[in-house]
Amino acid sequence: MTGIPYTWEEGLVIMGIMMVMLVIAIGLSVWKKIGIAREYTYAMIRGGLQLFAAATLLYFLFEFEYWYYPIWLLLIAMALMGGYTSARRAGKMPKAYRITTPSILVGGTVVLIVLRVSGAMPFKPQFVIPLAGMVFGNAMTICSLALNRLTREFETNKPTLETMLSLGATPKEAMEEYGRMSIKAALIPNIDSLKTLGIIFIPGSMAGLLIAGTNPILAAEYQIIVYLMVIGGGIITSIMVIALSRRLLFTKAQQIAEWV
Amino acid sequence: MTGIPYTWEEGLVIMGIMMVMLVIAIGLSVWKKIGIAREYTYAMIRGGLQLFAAATLLYFLFEFEYWYYPIWLLLIAMALMGGYTSARRAGKMPKAYRITTPSILVGGTVVLIVLRVSGAMPFKPQFVIPLAGMVFGNAMTICSLALNRLTREFETNKPTLETMLSLGATPKEAMEEYGRMSIKAALIPNIDSLKTLGIIFIPGSMAGLLIAGTNPILAAEYQIIVYLMVIGGGIITSIMVIALSRRLLFTKAQQIAEWV
Amino acid sequence: MSILTIKKAKKMLGDARALRGLSLDLEKGEIISLVGPSGSGKTTLLRSMNRLIELDSGSILFQGENIADMDPVALRRKVVLVPQESVMLQGTVKENVQYGPKLAGAVGKCDVGRCLRDAGLSPKFAGKDAEKLSGGEKKRVALARALALHPEVLLLDEPTVGVDPKKVERMEGTILKFAREKGLTVVWVTHDVPQALRVSDRIANLKKGVVKEVTNASEFRWEGAY
């Protein structure tokens, strides 16, 4: 009753076939000179190893009676890693982790508290860990998208920003429109998946429940609850990261920072 | 053995609490004037209804002996809907669905064939439907991001593009760098999630399997297989949509199209 | 009475020494031209004066107060820069002109038509989409936008480049007229020495980041310009 249609050893063979496929796709991107092949390969190997390490850890954690002591460390580690990864997407922005980490931490924590209090997340490791992973993961993605877009808008629209400052706008007023655009752009993937929910997009966790043989209607209900929470966390994170980025994009004297 | 910690009726109450939370998050975005509240609310309601309709359909489909007749229609509908939704993200680009639909269709279909042939996807509805949903869903998201970025780069860099054309560049040569940037930006979310796999980000389907009580190590293996495929499909889709968008961004006389 | 005093201003831009200890004293109500070759620090000086950039050393006093101690927004509303590149903000010409007053909470006191006329544009332009104007028209909207703030000092960076030649003298005339009427201090960066002679009381000749010479316009010798 695990839902997986083959044994662990057969799975390794299938994974080999998949690798060949992915090598072809990466070859395609090298050929098109997109410049992501190295990063992608690295991400893939790193991600794969991490996931197996995590799975092994989870395997023991699920059996461990006092699992709730180490779990707090795990959650904090998730937010820190998310902040660090997201900061690397902020282009030339120095010390971006100072704004990504608190944004992801706050967005994610608020959501987990609501999930716990409402009863949607029983206090058991097989609920807390996967849900926290989804919540922090989505917060990180949205944080990256928002920050990448915002720094790009600043690079492109420096003369416009300086014109606004010259006319007596504060940094907050000058960047308002760009901040809004960045938040909106970052939320696009979430809005898109929401709209096609059930039509194209059967979200991952519902897919996992279905593969494991759960009743589709119950799985859909659970998925919606999770979804609403994950998105809510994303909204909080994106608004926070844009608000916090102001003090890195501008100097105290309300000038555009030199690194832009 | 469904993994869900409450009954169907209790779930409705929990969902109510979630709604209140989301209303607060949306209120925050109204207050910040991000201009997505209406679209988000609409997406949420639509997505929720669709997911329940889909779940009901799946419920009967899973019981239906000749399920593989209607499933083809379902897959084609997924690609069409994905293309249509993604086209609406292309800004002012006219007839964008003509490029989003084939890109999503090809990217998704290649991946599903590989999944089937390799044995990772048994020919049963509870595998085919959720996996197709994930594959097409991710292809659509990447397609939207790539196209949104590309049209924005065109809007901002029109003088640069015209300078290149004036120096004898073909449209293909002139847009090459922007195309590359757009593909790269669109793949950022996937690369990011890959890198933090297992550390922050426990992907949805693995989360679903865990919640339903699957052995974590087996769940991780299955997740990696699915992930590699979903990303491969995204790469194919993004390269295709950028290549195809050239004939909408430029005229036959190698001028920048007037709608830009 | 001196309104702006620049003392030994130094500023590096990347690797280039843009200002190398520049000093200059501006009288209230005067119109002073800054002339000098590209890279002599004219634009950098203007941008320091409304604190779009910060000096590395030296100081700038506005009405006796070091601008480094002032609120930048308050300073920029009094010492208004019209940059060389006239970037239009999204929206109509009217919205552009009202942008500054709106932020200052004084949109009611802003007479858009008047500002446009002062800048040499017909008030009929108010409803047009600012981004679709010609280069010369944008220049004048940028000027009108600055005037709407009722500045005390106006920093003009090549205000007539790209303007129709037959309209240049009219534009000069309108700038001079309201400057004199309102006792405005004007710092006018230009490449065009005849223009400097036409419009200014004094001419400061910049070279390699310092003021080489300041003379009354009537005593300025063309040969000394570069």
Added chain:
Amino acid sequence: MSILTIKKAKKMLGDARALRGLSLDLEKGEIISLVGPSGSGKTTLLRSMNRLIELDSGSILFQGENIADMDPVALRRKVVLVPQESVMLQGTVKENVQYGPKLAGAVGKCDVGRCLRDAGLSPKFAGKDAEKLSGGEKKRVALARALALHPEVLLLDEPTVGVDPKKVERMEGTILKFAREKGLTVVWVTHDVPQALRVSDRIANLKKGVVKEVTNASEFRWEGAY
């Protein structure tokens, strides 16, 4: 011998009628200035001539062939536009100059130093980051970039706006020199009537999208300019 013939060219830009049936005939090897107020269609005409935009009606013949039937890339390598806004491509000045020849597969034949000198810039600029140059320097890089294509017709849109005044005449001189040496046809859009008089064989006076008058430069009367 006429190298470019414009026949009854009409073009709408949005709601504005930019060209209203403009006709003009260019002789091979001549330098012709286009003068006229903002909005008279000068830039639109230039952009039609290298087919950056398509005419609504009328035709343009290049060496007797309708450009609408030519490969746009081939046309643009012979009829080269230097736009008013000098956008630098990413990279060094050298990479900018080599951009066109590289695409044409003729990078070996491109003498970067020579092109820069022809445009009035020192060859020492080759290694500099193009985006960090001053406005006037960018203008000259844009010109050098165009020359690197060995054009037959050069379309110059305000080529000296923003250039140091003392360097303007030198730049005019270098343009004239290589144009004469290579028998280049030059279409020179300018606001500056004295410049038009200095540089051109003929002057075409544009108004509201048509050519009002074409005269030899020596017969051109200033009063008729606008």
